[in-house]
Amino acid sequence: MRKIVVASLPGLLLVAIASMASGQGRAVDWEKEKAEMLQHYRALVQIDTQYGNETKVAEYLKKVLEAEGIPSTTFAKDPKRANLVARLKGNGTKRPLLILAHTDVVAVQKEKWPVDPFGAVMKDGYIWGRGTIDDKDKLVSMLITFILIKRSGAVLDRDLIFLAESGEEADPTGVGINFMVNEHFDEINAEYAITEGGTARLENGRLTVVQVGTTEKVPRRARLVATGSSGHGSVPRIDNPVVHLGVAVAKIGTWEPPMHLNETTRTYFEKLAGISPPDKAARYRALLDPARAKQVQRYLAENEPAIYSMLRTSVVPTMLKAGVGANVIPSEAEATLDIRALPGEDIDEFYGEMKRVIDDPAVKIVPIPSTRPEAPASRLDTEMYRTIERVSQRLYPGSVTLPAMSTGASDMAQLRAKGIPSYGLGPAVTEEDRAQYGAHSDVERLLESSLYRFVEFTWNIVTEVALKK
Ligand SMILES: [Zn+2]
Numbered sequence: 345m346r347k348i349v350v351a352s353l354p355g356l357l358l359v360a361i362a363s364m365a366s367g368q369g370r371a372v373d374w375e376k377e378k379a380e381m382l383q384h385y386r387a388l389v390q391i392d393t394q395y396g397n398e399t400k401v402a403e404y405l406k407k408v409l410e411a412e413g414i415p416s417t418t419f420a421k422d423p424k425r426a427n428l429v430a431r432l433k434g435n436g437t438k439r440p441l442l443i444l445a446h447t448d449v450v451a452v453q454k455e456k457w458p459v460d461p462f463g464a465v466m467k468d469g470y471i472w473g474r475g476t477i478d479d480k481d482k483l484v485s486m487l488i489t490f491i492l493i494k495r496s497g498a499v500l501d502r503d504l505i506f507l508a509e510s511g512e513e514a515d516p517t518g519v520g521i522n523f524m525v526n527e528h529f530d531e532i533n534a535e536y537a538i539t540e541g542g543t544a545r546l547e548n549g550r551l552t553v554v555q556v557g558t559t560e561k562v563p564r565r566a567r568l569v570a571t572g573s574s575g576h577g578s579v580p581r582i583d584n585p586v587v588h589l590g591v592a593v594a595k596i597g598t599w600e601p602p603m604h605l606n607e608t609t610r611t612y613f614e615k616l617a618g619i620s621p622p623d624k625a626a627r628y629r630a631l632l633d634p635a636r637a638k639q640v641q642r643y644l645a646e647n648e649p650a651i652y653s654m655l656r657t658s659v660v661p662t663m664l665k666a667g668v669g670a671n672v673i674p675s676e677a678e679a680t681l682d683i684r685a686l687p688g689e690d691i692d693e694f695y696g697e698m699k700r701v702i703d704d705p706a707v708k709i710v711p712i713p714s715t716r717p718e719a720p721a722s723r724l725d726t727e728m729y730r731t732i733e734r735v736s737q738r739l740y741p742g743s744v745t746l747p748a749m750s751t752g753a754s755d756m757a758q759l760r761a762k763g764i765p766s767y768g769l770g771p772a773v774t775e776e777d778r779a780q781y782g783a784h785s786d787v788e789r790l791l792e793s794s795l796y797r798f799v800e801f802t803w804n805i806v807t808e809v810a811l812k813k
Contacts, residue, residue, distance in 0.1 A: 372803065377488070377796075381488050384487060384488070385481070385795060386464035386466075388401060388404065388484060389462065389474070389480050392462045393449050394451050395449075395450070395451065395514050397424060398426060398448050399423065399510075402418050402427070402508060409491075413494070414430050414490075416428050417429050417531070419528050421523045425519040427509045427510055427519075427524055429507050429531045431506070432494055433500070434500030434501055434810065435500065435812065438501045438535060439502060440533065441504055441534055441536055441538075441806065442507060442533075443489065443490065443506055443802075443806060444507035444538075445486050445508060445540060446483075446509050446513070446540070447483060447508050448510055448512060449480075449513065457472075457787055464476075470789040470790060471789065471792055475788065476789055477773070477782065477790050478784065481790055484795070484799070485795075485802040486506055486802065488799050489799065489803040493803075498807070500810050501810060501813065505531070505534060507524070507532055509521055509755065512755050521755040521758045525762055534764055535765075536727075536764065536809065537767070538728070538766070538768075538802070538806075539766065540754065540768055540769070540770060542554070544740075544772035545775075547774075547775075551739075554736040555746045555748045556748060556767050556768060557756065558608045558722045558768075559687050559722065559760075560749060560754060561653075561684035561686060561750065561752070561753065562689070562753070564685045564711070565681060566680075566695065567679065567681070567709075568678060568707055569710055570585035570586075570588040570678070570706050570707045573673075573675060574675040575673045576673070577672055579673075581673055584673055585677040586677045588704055589664075589678065589707065592679070595703075597660070600641065600656070603637060604655070604686055605632070606686070606749070608724070608748065611724065613628045613631050615744055615745075615746050618744065619744050627640045631655065641655075654749055654751060656686065657686050657689050659683050659698070660682045663680035665679075715753075716757040716758070719759075719760035720760060721760075722766055722767055735801065735808065739800065739804065756768060769801070771790060771791075771794040771797065772797060777789065777790075
């Protein structure tokens, strides 16, 4: 392949590959870029941001951007937990594109790690550390994409906004996406957003499935509160709240709410059936047929609980609280339910259904205020989704692109609720990595090669959606 040098800067050579005719800033020498990606990635993992200290990351990013001649602004509700925003101006033909990643990480139990969780240790072809897959991989991918586009001098059809946000993992005081959406929405308002929330499957070194997050379940937790009369433990009472609560928890915990598919999950199961071994494929196809869907529920509940959860609003008892002494009947007992509602679920009606299932006036359902807004799914017929699909096909021939509904929750909920269709991406991982080294697990790691491929993937999507055609 013939190479043409289009720009040359210290420490970097941008080359346009002749076969990619569309020109402007269209190609990068990815081999040369690896060192810079790795350097920033490791440096970011080495900043310990367990539920805080995101300002340190913002300061690091500010310096990196400054060196590229890109001004940035920090927005901090809590001085230690700043968000950073930078913008490359476009010609205004289209509305902006927002690329974002969160800068905080979840806690570590140091003794579980074979390496320093904040060492960004390189071993066996992997980079190990808290945040390597959640979310400093996306952070570096968005950063490098942003910088490369700036360096290329390409003309943009739309503004490109880079947001490094704090407080995604736990944000009781609203320092992260809630702060940006409520107080500084003009800074991040966009036609589309891309961020964490997807993944890709690596099988025998080949990337086979690209999963794009297009919607997610909504956390709608509630408490069950049983009340009765207190008394001496030696005297049984019919209204003992511990007994009433126990029965209610058993009823609600074994109840199977009705199944519903939406555009995302229907497409997901259709496509998943197409690439699965015959027994699995038959089960996924059965889900698409109301007459047969019932038959496979038990199997999925037992063997594929994550798939089972995608089919319905789920109710999972997670905490119990009752009693002060072995010989004291308490007057109150309570359970916490982690309810994850399907998008569009009428939650009041759902609580009403729960009440009928529990069927006990001594037990009340008390909703816990939701931490995430209800939001419509991001559509599959947009320029952004189609571009993700096209780029996946081009970079990973023969792979399948699946839209996916997360059973968890992310900051895309707030963006979607403000009218920004948001799409979740992620680097390629093996089955072993997914099972043992995933986000929030005791030990997190990412294949070095996956990091590089993911940056290239992100860059291709962003250039195709943002650069002047
Ligand atoms: Zn995350």
